Amino acid sequence: MIIRRIIMSISAFIRLTRPLHIIKNISVFLPAFFYGVITEWRLFHNLVPTFIAFYIASCIVYILNDIFDRKEDALHPLKKTRPLASGKITVRSALIMIIFLSILLLLFCIISLRASINVLILFYIILNILYSSFFKKVIILDAITVSAGFILRIVAGFVSIGYNTNYYLVIWIFLLAIIIALAKRIRRFPQTDRDAFETTIVEQTYTILSPIVVIVYYLFVSSLQSPYLLISTILLQIGLIRFVYYLFYENDYHSPFEILFLDRKMQTIILSYIIFMLFFIYLID
Known part of the structure; x- marks a missing residue:
């Protein structure tokens, strides 16, 4: 006992x-x-x-x-x-x-x-x-x-x-972190006017920030002077789409970091990205 x-x-x-x-x-x-x-x-x-x-x-x-x-x-x-x-x-x-x-x-x-x-x-x-x-x-x-x-x-x-x-990396991580941090404000089924308002704000912010995140990431990998790494922009876009889709259509409430451990598709995208970057940074270049 x-x-x-x-x-x-x-x-x-x-x-x-x-x-x-x-x-x-x-x-x-x-x-x-x-x-x-x-x-x-x-x-x-x-x-x-x-x-x-x-x-x-x-x-x-x-x-x-x-x-x-x-x-x-x-x-x-x-x-x-x-x-x-x-x-x-x-x-x-x-x-x-x-x-x-x-x-x-x-x-x-x-x-x-x-x-x-x-x-x-x-x-x-x-x-x-x-x-x-x-x-x-x-x-x-x-x-x-x-x-x-x-x-x-x-x-x-x-x-x-x-x-x-590298300020491109700093800005990219900053904007990406904002997207992740705002995830906890999303409610698929708002219980109060405040919940509905916050979810609307997040939706609008995602609409603005998502393309900016991709553009800044493109500038960052361009600064690394490896043409192969530019292809990883596609994986970033797929990851953002999956993250937002999961939040709005498959999830009521979870810590955004728990999504990494709960959603198999998100895990697959992240693992694919890591393998891709390891291959082209450490084996090809």
């Missing part, structure tokens, strides 16, 4: 850090991946501490966000199962975990990272504190703040490998 309780407690603390969202922090590797240097051990070795630091920082802000939202989450049909909303973890325990992770992050950053990356991580945490306390209440600020987190990771990735920042 005691062992079972310990296992359940550990499981609840792990869920509190949202392990599925680790995929966000993988974005620090994107600069090295696209520039064909991720297989160079020295550069990869520089990226791993950056990834770990952003992962710890993201765990801190997820816990903080759940503390802010625990009362609202308790009334939500899906979010009510979250550890804090369901009462499996107390606010006091969550705060102790934040303190522990903050000390761990501080020591790790001092020992393993350069000052410029530490500044980016600090800015990431401050940005997310503002997000949890205010920005997420405004649909546009919500999406922009989430997208800014990806920009910080991308820039940190460039700093880690010592490359100049």
